[in-house]
Amino acid sequence: MADALEPEQLETYFALMESVSMLHHAVEQQVREAGQLSYVQFQLLARLATAPTRQLTMTELADGVVYSRSGLTHQAGLLEKAGLIAREPSPDDQRATLVAITEAGLTRVSAILPGHIDVVQGQLFSPLSKQDQVALGELMTKVRDHMREQPPRSVSTRKRGS
Amino acid sequence: MADALEPEQLETYFALMESVSMLHHAVEQQVREAGQLSYVQFQLLARLATAPTRQLTMTELADGVVYSRSGLTHQAGLLEKAGLIAREPSPDDQRATLVAITEAGLTRVSAILPGHIDVVQGQLFSPLSKQDQVALGELMTKVRDHMREQPPRSVSTRKRGS
DNA sequence: TATTGTTATACTCTATAACTATA
DNA sequence: TATAGTTATAGAGTATAACAATA
Numbered sequence: 554m555a556d557a558l559e560p561e562q563l564e565t566y567f568a569l570m571e572s573v574s575m576l577h578h579a580v581e582q583q584v585r586e587a588g589q590l591s592y593v594q595f596q597l598l599a600r601l602a603t604a605p606t607r608q609l610t611m612t613e614l615a616d617g618v619v620y621s622r623s624g625l626t627h628q629a630g631l632l633e634k635a636g637l638i639a640r641e642p643s644p645d646d647q648r649a650t651l652v653a654i655t656e657a658g659l660t661r662v663s664a665i666l667p668g669h670i671d672v673v674q675g676q677l678f679s680p681l682s683k684q685d686q687v688a689l690g691e692l693m694t695k696v697r698d699h700m701r702e703q704p705p706r707s708v709s710t711r712k713r714g715s
Numbered sequence: 716m717a718d719a720l721e722p723e724q725l726e727t728y729f730a731l732m733e734s735v736s737m738l739h740h741a742v743e744q745q746v747r748e749a750g751q752l753s754y755v756q757f758q759l760l761a762r763l764a765t766a767p768t769r770q771l772t773m774t775e776l777a778d779g780v781v782y783s784r785s786g787l788t789h790q791a792g793l794l795e796k797a798g799l800i801a802r803e804p805s806p807d808d809q810r811a812t813l814v815a816i817t818e819a820g821l822t823r824v825s826a827i828l829p830g831h832i833d834v835v836q837g838q839l840f841s842p843l844s845k846q847d848q849v850a851l852g853e854l855m856t857k858v859r860d861h862m863r864e865q866p867p868r869s870v871s872t873r874k875r876g877s
Numbered sequence: 878t879a880t881t882g883t884t885a886t887a888c889t890c891t892a893t894a895a896c897t898a899t900a
Numbered sequence: 901t902a903t904a905g906t907t908a909t910a911g912a913g914t915a916t917a918a919c920a921a922t923a
């Protein structure tokens with residue numbers, strides 16, 4: 554409502570989307586070549602690998618990565634079949650499923666990470682000064698936090714109208 | 716090679732990817748609801764609408780939006796079937812196809828744009844100060860320009876190894 | 878020989894709706 | 901009644917390779 558975008562903002566928006574699209578394409582390729590995984594699968598594994606207890610519920614795991622429950626179930630099925638994660642019922646809540654990364658999963662992430670970091674360094678950070686990099690971090694943290702507050706209206710699919 | 720990512724850079728990278736993923740999801744929905752198009756289709760139309768002569772060759776149109784020739788052919792086929800673009804052989808180069816946006820295409824873009832701008836404003840820019848917005852534009856322009864210089868190794872698929 | 882674009886095909890991803898089971 | 905997760909299925913997107921035509 555109200556507030557149009559300045560032409561300058563439109564250019565910023567386009568530059569952001571194009572940059573990230575290209576970056577996404579580059580890292581997707583790297584992840585596939587180095588680890589035979591899609592980027593989504595890599596994100597899920599990376600999230601598990603960095604989780605405090607190295608296990609999350611399906612819902613926690615989905616958050617911010619996947620936008621439908623069935624999508625996550627599908628990806629988790631593939632990862633489990635590949636032996637990279639393990640699922641077991643949660644003791645706390647019988648409805649929930651706990652997902653844990655396996656040793657093989659950790660190994661896979663380790664195989665991907667160095668090359669991944671090279672790509673991100675080369676594509677995203679190399680044209681930026683140290684100052685720029687810090688600034689970008691601050692900006693995107695603000696944006697991400699703001700977006701997280703917005704009703705994602707997807708994973709927590711609580712249909713109203715339809 | 717060399718140069719690892721600082722943990723701070725890793726966070727920046729993640730914040731960027733998550734933000735844009737959510738933004739992409741939001742605009743994708745908006746474009747579909749307001750204009751019955753995918754985001755890629757909207758990008759193609761928008762690119763044509765803002766092109767100086769309102770027509771581009773397939774290769775020019777693909778640039779930065781689509782990463783395979785056949786993908787563009789497919790999308791162009793859909794857009795043409797919907798009457799939003801028109802294709803004709805180029806007079807300059809008999810191999811090339813000129814793609815032009817139709818009146819219906821322009822109308823469709825117009826139908827999408829206001830709501831689109833609202834979403835971008837609300838999701839991306841609203842948490843940022845005017846200063847922040849300018850800074851983001853400068854940063855992403857640098858990044859985009861740098862990435863454009865990198866061999867995209869995709870559209871201009873000049874296979875070497877395989 | 879290199880480039881533009883299309884075709885055919887196959888694969889992956891994603892989303893919707895219906896369903897089960899537990900809170 | 902609401903939530904966690906799965907299943908089945910259908911649709912859309914994308915990429916590879918083989919191809920035709922022009923430069």
